[in-house]
Amino acid sequence: MVLIDHDADTSIAATRLEREARSAMSYAGPKIRDVTGEFDAAAKQLPPGRLVKDEYFTLFEAVGALEIMDPKMDSGFVPEDDTAEPEFDVCRGLLPTEVLWIMDQLLGLLIGWHDGYPLSQTVFTSLHVDRLLSPDNRRPYNLHFGSSVSTGVSDTEQVIHLVLRAYCLALVKSCALVLHTIQLQNFYEEEDFVTHLFGRELLHGLSAEDALGSIGEAMNWLPTSDIQKDVRDALSARLDFIWTYVSLLTNDLNDWHDLTDVLDTIKATHHLAPPIPEAFSDKVQRQLASSTPPRPMMQVSWDLACQKWREMCEDTVAAGRLTTEDICQSPQSLQRAIWAFAYRDPPPNTYARAYLQTILFGAERLGENTSFFDLLLVDIRDLVLAGDPLANPDNFLIEVPSDPRHQSARIMEVFMDKVFDEYMNFFRMVCQNRCRIRRTFTQSIGVLDSLEAVAVQTDADLDAITPMRNGDVLLCPMTCWVRYQKLQIMIWTIQLGIETDVYLPHELSLMYWLLSWILERKLSLITHSEVFLVWRMSEANGMRDTRVVAECLSSQDYLRSLRTQVEAERSLSIALWQLFTVLTAVKAIKPLKQDYARELLLYEARMKSYLGLTQDPIPPLSEYKAARSALGSVQEVCGTTTAMTKQAKSHLAELKKMTPHQARYVGTEEQFKREVKQMETTCVAIAVQTSQLLRLSVHQAEMGSATSEEKLGIEATVPAPGSRYHDWWVVPQIKSTK
């Protein structure tokens, strides 16, 4: 019965589809009725201000509507003294030098697109490109629509139909390839990059190889032409550039230095090209599908364009250099490498960041023999389980169900599966733009908090199979590891918040105080891990297993480097929170006047991302207030600050002595040194500002002008991001107002 019903259903559906198809075929356009007069008459009867509207259509949406015939809003508006379409014949022969200029202009527009401008303001404004992309143009995509070019055309025509056309084809194809790479990875539309094609297709009937073939033809023709040699070479260099670029994008070549080499040649011959701006027009926007107002064509600065091209090449080269085999084998070194990439100055563009993501996440494995799962295991082992059989990769291969190693490996595996996505995000998110790193990390805190609850259960399960306790203390490896990651992410969100100027000057006291609290927690986790490591090492020494011993020693070095770094950061944050607190107390930093603000509400608003934590929650406002009021006089605070910077400096000195393998900064040695240097400079700056504060306060106390601390006459300014010694560590500039 069921079967028959089913058949009946399908046959009814088939008949209906057929009928619909028939009616669609015979469709001669909808019936249209003129309603001009009656509609007008009805509308006129409405009282002024009354709207007749669809109930689901809101006025909020209406604000986004583009007003037709308004020159600023309507991209299809044509002024009275203007033509709808540009009057430029793209088939017309041009001087080879003029073609040179068009090519250079396109190069500038192309890098502008990489930089975040939409195609409608860049590449699509080229009338030659526009003709190739015209919806009725088909393979082989000629500039002319008529019969094929007859033989014996002049050089000035060939240079258009052969050379410029090939260049444009390859350039458009490059856009398709770039889009493909970027869209496979994480990026933020409009914020980073605009993928919109405005209803155009990027020569879908033509492959990149076809485009390269056209370049080849053009290259072959050039020597046979009568074009002056220097111009001919210049044209050839541009063809070479686009050929190299497309080959790099299709992975036929992989050394982006090749492109910078050609760029130098192009730069040297740019002066040969007389401008021919009429070959570009923003009138093309009148033909492009777009729900945005018309926007002007991007203005190309040739020197800037060349510089941006160079930066993109260098960034791509750096992406390769920061993901070599030996870096990828250490999760911590790889982390540092990705951060180093994100902190290249200026920041790498969206394509370069997508390129890095492709290397990292494009395949199942990172390099020859590492997967992210392996990295996760190494990460856990290095932090909490060095020398412990639990983290031995071989355990995961044991198949005897009664073997405790098999059982614990299964428990580990289930847990690792759960944290895996979030762990990948630690790497992937750093490939995003700076503000997004902070925002996605903020969202990650809650996820990690719930994973910490999972970890507690996992630890209990593991403990039931192989107890890991030192006396009465439980190791709880998974809980430790997750909490450590959570604290690290919290630290980054605060530091990135400081870098992106999220906090007001008077809030820095609170934020550095919270930072010092988190760092304190982190430090105790490291200590916990170190205690267990020592205990495990004493047992391993007895076993004389060299692999285990090596693993333990390596982890010991790593933990020591973490401790040193965290100690340094903690000293800095203590120095800064106290310094900012005292500066706020003496009114050198003035809070904004917020009449309705309550301290608790402000605290809750600022701590929103951290308040939801259920495992190890952050301290309440009262604790901060208590810490604040426990601070002594200006002189006392200055004393602590000075002591703290001294401590930080000695920790940094110790950190500097550690080798790349010990502290896990393989491949980013230079950046590591630079960062330590920046932190050292920050220490010096804090010491200088502290002594300045001390001098001013003592001086004014002697003058008798300061009856209370509130009238010290000191002003403190906070340097903007970019003009700090280190963007994460803000040192206030203190000066006298008297």
Place this chain on the structure above:
Amino acid sequence: MAAVAAAGVPAPTAGGVAAAEEYLVGYLNSTLHIHITDGRMFVGQLKCTDNERNIILAMTNEYRQPSKQDVDLAALRHEERGASGNVKVDMKKRFVGLIVIPGRYITRMEVEG
């Protein structure tokens, strides 16, 4: 909704405000073709109107008369194909989304269906 409009709500010449409003509501979400002073036509769904006949259309396509260049080109192709008879050139169409057309530019309004 379109069916209601097509059924022909009586033209509200003397029915008062209520009848006028009812008539206009009948066209909401129908597909309108609106011609404006510069020769363009917009085809989209009616979302909102008022007493100045300002129109908000959603999911709109813009149609523009082909330029002389387009006509010449079509003629050339027509010739190449060796076809006879009249040359047919389509209007140029593009998507523009949500738009407002001020009543003063409207020259003709048509409804589909």
